[in-house]
Amino acid sequence: MLPAIKRTRIEDLRRTELVGAAHRVFMLHGLDGMTTARICQAAGLSPGILLYYFKGKDDVLFEMVRYNNRLLLQDIVARLRLAQTRMDRLTAIVEGNFPAHAYQPTVAMAWVSVCAATAKNQRFAKLQKIFYRRLHSNLASVFAGVVGSARGSRIETAAGAMIDGLWLRKSAGDPITRDEAIAVILTTITAQLSDTERFRLSQP
Amino acid sequence: MLPAIKRTRIEDLRRTELVGAAHRVFMLHGLDGMTTARICQAAGLSPGILLYYFKGKDDVLFEMVRYNNRLLLQDIVARLRLAQTRMDRLTAIVEGNFPAHAYQPTVAMAWVSVCAATAKNQRFAKLQKIFYRRLHSNLASVFAGVVGSARGSRIETAAGAMIDGLWLRKSAGDPITRDEAIAVILTTITAQLSDTERFRLSQP
DNA sequence: TAAATAATTGTATAGGTATTCAATAATTCT
DNA sequence: AGAATTATTGAATACCTATACAATTATTTA
Numbered sequence: 001m002l003p004a005i006k007r008t009r010i011e012d013l014r015r016t017e018l019v020g021a022a023h024r025v026f027m028l029h030g031l032d033g034m035t036t037a038r039i040c041q042a043a044g045l046s047p048g049i050l051l052y053y054f055k056g057k058d059d060v061l062f063e064m065v066r067y068n069n070r071l072l073l074q075d076i077v078a079r080l081r082l083a084q085t086r087m088d089r090l091t092a093i094v095e096g097n098f099p100a101h102a103y104q105p106t107v108a109m110a111w112v113s114v115c116a117a118t119a120k121n122q123r124f125a126k127l128q129k130i131f132y133r134r135l136h137s138n139l140a141s142v143f144a145g146v147v148g149s150a151r152g153s154r155i156e157t158a159a160g161a162m163i164d165g166l167w168l169r170k171s172a173g174d175p176i177t178r179d180e181a182i183a184v185i186l187t188t189i190t191a192q193l194s195d196t197e198r199f200r201l202s203q204p
Numbered sequence: 205m206l207p208a209i210k211r212t213r214i215e216d217l218r219r220t221e222l223v224g225a226a227h228r229v230f231m232l233h234g235l236d237g238m239t240t241a242r243i244c245q246a247a248g249l250s251p252g253i254l255l256y257y258f259k260g261k262d263d264v265l266f267e268m269v270r271y272n273n274r275l276l277l278q279d280i281v282a283r284l285r286l287a288q289t290r291m292d293r294l295t296a297i298v299e300g301n302f303p304a305h306a307y308q309p310t311v312a313m314a315w316v317s318v319c320a321a322t323a324k325n326q327r328f329a330k331l332q333k334i335f336y337r338r339l340h341s342n343l344a345s346v347f348a349g350v351v352g353s354a355r356g357s358r359i360e361t362a363a364g365a366m367i368d369g370l371w372l373r374k375s376a377g378d379p380i381t382r383d384e385a386i387a388v389i390l391t392t393i394t395a396q397l398s399d400t401e402r403f404r405l406s407q408p
Numbered sequence: 409t410a411a412a413t414a415a416t417t418g419t420a421t422a423g424g425t426a427t428t429c430a431a432t433a434a435t436t437c438t
Numbered sequence: 439a440g441a442a443t444t445a446t447t448g449a450a451t452a453c454c455t456a457t458a459c460a461a462t463t464a465t466t467t468a
Binding site: 214239240241252254255260261 | 424425426427428429435
């Protein structure tokens with residue numbers, strides 16, 4: 001953990017407001033449409049304020065992505081708490097990566113544009129890696145003891161790739177629904193397990 | 205097919221040169237680094253010429269993507285011609301989606317940035333859809349008669365998603381190699397087939 | 409309450425890029 | 439060859455957006 005930074009109440013408030021506004025603007029207009037002016041407007045503040053609370057636009061974007069990741073992960077953790085069997089946990093993880101009303105072209109496009117930005121910025125790449133590692137370790141805990149580590153690792157890679165791929169395709173207008181996407185991933189994964197392995201997956 | 209447009213020899217030549225130059229610049233600098241000035245410079249022409257032969261920058265980008273898709277598909281077709289069994293054909297398709305020296309962060313980043321641009325432009329989305337449909341139908345011809353159409357369709361979706369997902373992850377710095385990526389996809393697909401189905405896949 | 413500090417505003421600046429265009433060079437046509 | 443058309447140039451333009459900043463307002467402190 002980084003050392004916490006002392007901030008006034010207003011500073012924290014404004015930063016939160018601006019990050020939230022950035023998130024809304026971003027979801028609506030994508031990364032390119034997310035201008036400093038629009039963010040401030042969405043927060044009901046004047047255009048100059050953004051640079052008073054943030055080092056630059058990238059700084060806001062960074063916090064925005066972190067905010068988004070936090071939301072996603074919190075949701076997954078909540079789902080995992082309710083899971084009884086390993087299969088439930090697997091389902092929870094996959095479903096958590098397709099938030100209910102988010103799996104639609106607009107949102108997917110926005111997300112892809114962040115992936116594009118991620119490429120250029122080291123800090124972003126790090127953030128993305130952390131997210132991926134979390135997904136991978138969540139999946140690993142499902143398959144530990146069910147299949148060997150080599151196969152487990154392959155399955156985890158395949159699952160992660162399918163999640164990303166299905167989002168990418170949604171951004172290109174793929175008509176596939178959220179339920180279908182989830183089904184494709186779960187079926188593809190479970191179909192390659194033996195009866196014994198599937199039994200183990202049905203256990204807590 | 206659209207009606208062919210009559211063009212002078214020079215016009216065709218320059219357009220080809222510029223599209224080629226755009227492709228090179230793009231692969232090297234990504235979408236953002238692909239400025240009109242750089243494209244013209246790479247083509248050994250002066251900055252103003254681009255707008256003489258193309259309607260705008262988007263027009264060049266569009267042709268560039270089409271050019272790239274054509275290269276990819278040509279390669280896949282060539283590989284398919286050499287294939288003996290269905291399995292060979294499957295391998296050809298998957299390998300064709302990971303060109304030998306292209307599966308590296310730089311190229312993957314460039315590609316992701318095009319996907320992001322694709323989102324905003326209808327023409328691009330159409331191009332992307334055509335490409336996906338081609339991939340899908342190539343895969344369909346492999347699985348026709350091997351598995352039922354419902355399962356076949358699911359498998360095709362999974363394969364396509366994995367291809368895209370693994371590219372996306374490469375753009376975020378995933379250390380996975382080309383061979384590993386191909387292996388993950390092929391294994392994931394074949395592992396969910398029964399012995400009978402696998403036998404059929406080994407036939408011409 | 410008065411001074412000091414913090415927050416906010418809106419305009420100005422700077423940098424970068426697509427696009428335009430008038431002028432020039434090359435090529436084609438008669 | 440001379441005229442007409444086509445191709446090319448490079449500088450000027452127009453546009454957009456992040457960032458800087460001086461001026462103003464609100465809040466806190468002594």
